[in-house]
Amino acid sequence: GDSVTQMEGPVTLSEEAFLTINCTYTATGYPSLFWYVQYPGEGLQLLLKATKADDKGSNKGFEATYRKETTSFHLEKGSVQVSDSAVYFCALPAGAGSYQLTFGKGTKLSVIP
Amino acid sequence: DAGVTQSPTHLIKTRGQQVTLRCSPKSGHDTVSWYQQALGQGPQFIFQYYEEEERQRGNFPDRFSGHQFPNYSSELNVNALLLGDSALYLCASSFELLYGYTFGSGTRLTVV
Numbered sequence: 001g002d003s004v005t006q007m008e009g010p011v012t013l014s015e016e017a018f019l020t021i022n023c024t025y026t027a028t029g030y031p032s033l034f035w036y037v038q039y040p041g042e043g044l045q046l047l048l049k050a051t052k053a054d055d056k057g058s059n060k061g062f063e064a065t066y067r068k069e070t071t072s073f074h075l076e077k078g079s080v081q082v083s084d085s086a087v088y089f090c091a092l093p094a095g096a097g098s099y100q101l102t103f104g105k106g107t108k109l110s111v112i113p
Numbered sequence: 114d115a116g117v118t119q120s121p122t123h124l125i126k127t128r129g130q131q132v133t134l135r136c137s138p139k140s141g142h143d144t145v146s147w148y149q150q151a152l153g154q155g156p157q158f159i160f161q162y163y164e165e166e167e168r169q170r171g172n173f174p175d176r177f178s179g180h181q182f183p184n185y186s187s188e189l190n191v192n193a194l195l196l197g198d199s200a201l202y203l204c205a206s207s208f209e210l211l212y213g214y215t216f217g218s219g220t221r222l223t224v225v
Contacts, residue, residue, distance in 0.1 A: 043119075043217050046214070
């Protein structure tokens with residue numbers, strides 16, 4: 001089935017630093033791609049999504065561009081805040097027509113003042 | 114507009130017991146999926162319910178079963194609990210997968 005490979009953490013950054021979390025995917029076709037965020041003690045929240053190649057998803061200062069040439073969907077933010085400390089998951093449908101989301105292992109981000 | 118509601122938030126069970134977890138989907142959503150998230154891991158798909166039927170199932174044993182009611186709410190049942198079943202169980206609802214799931218905050222199950 002389709003899968004994602006996500007950079008492993010943990011990642012520790014100082015406030016206002018630039019963030020990149022790498023995600024590459026293996027898929028037949030061009031599936032929708034998602035980034036989810038999980039704050040401590042909570043469930044997952046959809047952060048952003050892209051439904052086709054070259055789409056850019058954005059939300060709360062985070063961005064990710066769907067790049068079919070490199071099969072990537074890297075998450076970026078220009079200036080992180082302490083409140084961005086969380087675990088970030090890249091995800092895609094498990095296969096064409098699948099109702100199942102396949103998640104990466106997650107990247108824990110800690111932002112220090 | 115309430116999101117996805119799960120109950121209980123935490124529970125502790127003894128090995129060999131049975132447990133039932135509950136989920137109310139977001140208003141307007143008709144599809145409910147269940148995921149298991151072990152500590153430090155990404156969520157793993159258990160199954161999905163639509164129109165009161167199990168539409169798709171992940172790689173979980175038959176000890177895991179579910180139900181969806183006419184009001185779209187759902188239950189996850191786990192029989193003969195094992196220590197390895199200790200995890201955060203997440204319910205997610207959706208109308209169209211294209212738009213992404215809405216997740217609940219989860220039920221933390223501890224098996225002792």
